[in-house]
Amino acid sequence: LAKTTQPISMDSYEGQEVNITCSHNNIATNDYITWYQQFPSQGPRFIIQGYKTKVTNEVASLFIPADRKSSTLSLPRVSLSDTAVYYCLVGDKGGGSQGNLIFGKGTKLSVKP
Amino acid sequence: NAGVTQTPKFRILKIGQSMTLQCTQDMNHNYMYWYRQDPGMGLKLIYYSVGAGITDKGEVPNGYNVSRSTTEDFPLRLELAAPSQTSVYFCASSYLRGALTDTQYFGPGTRLTVL
Structure with missing residues (x-):
């Protein structure tokens, strides 16, 4: 799996757009980019996935040059409820060596009123 | 659909005690996983299963055992609990083999403290 680097933490205010960038210099041709979100005291939850250019769903947009x-997760007009840890994962259909997802420390987003 | 459910939500064990963490999914997924998450860290895979009767070790299997007698259930057994096993445990399931192109669904977690 390609190694990823993302900021440890970010602060934002309600109503702002938040962009979290993930670097993955060693991404391979078959690799996809996936983002998970984890609220306090909950398991991670799939947000969005992409291979190239731009992907948008009801929750977020993913920009891939x-x-x-690198890739950028964009959260439009965040609210307090978007306070969570966001994980960037890069890999191919095989996932980890055992098919698992490999989570780093993620980016802790704090949204303030 | 309840998704992935885990019991108990919290548990405190004494050193040397044993317990079973329960995990059930109602999505008819073949693949199930147990992760642990230490404070401020990412998730590490303990064990996984590709179907009923088939299990295999993950990255940190020592001190744990699993079984998979049905598609729905994947219990995790802790034998001789140690303080190093204090963590939050997440069960997850997926339709395909942990592919990053396939979503993994996580349970709410079990917070375990070993004193």
């Missing part, structure tokens, strides 16, 4: 060495 042409070289795919």
Whole structure:
């Protein structure tokens, strides 16, 4: 799996757009980029996944430049309830060596009123 | 659909005690996983199963055992609890083999403290 680097923490205010960037310089041709969200005292939850260019769903947008060495998760108009840890994962259909997801420390987003 | 359910939510054990963490999913997923998450850290895989009767070790299996007698249930057994097993335990399931192109669904977790 490609190693990922993302900020440890970010602060924002309600109503702002938040962009969390993940670096993955060693991404392979078959790798996908996936983001999970984890609220305090809950298990991680799938947010969005992409391979290239832009993907948008009801929760977020994912921007992937042409070289795919980084990606940006964009959360529009955050609210207090978006306070969570966001994990960037990169890998191919095989996942980890045992098919598991490999989570780093993620980015802790704190949204303030 | 309840998704993935785990019991208990919290548990305090004394050193040397044993317990079973229960996990059930109602999505008819073949693949199930047990992770542990230490404070401020990511998740580490303990054991996983690709179907009823088939289990295998993950990254940190020592001190744990699993069984998978049905598609729905995947209990995790702690033998001789140690303080190092204090953690939050998450069970997850997926339709495909942990593919990043397939979503893993996580349970709410069990917070275990060993004193």
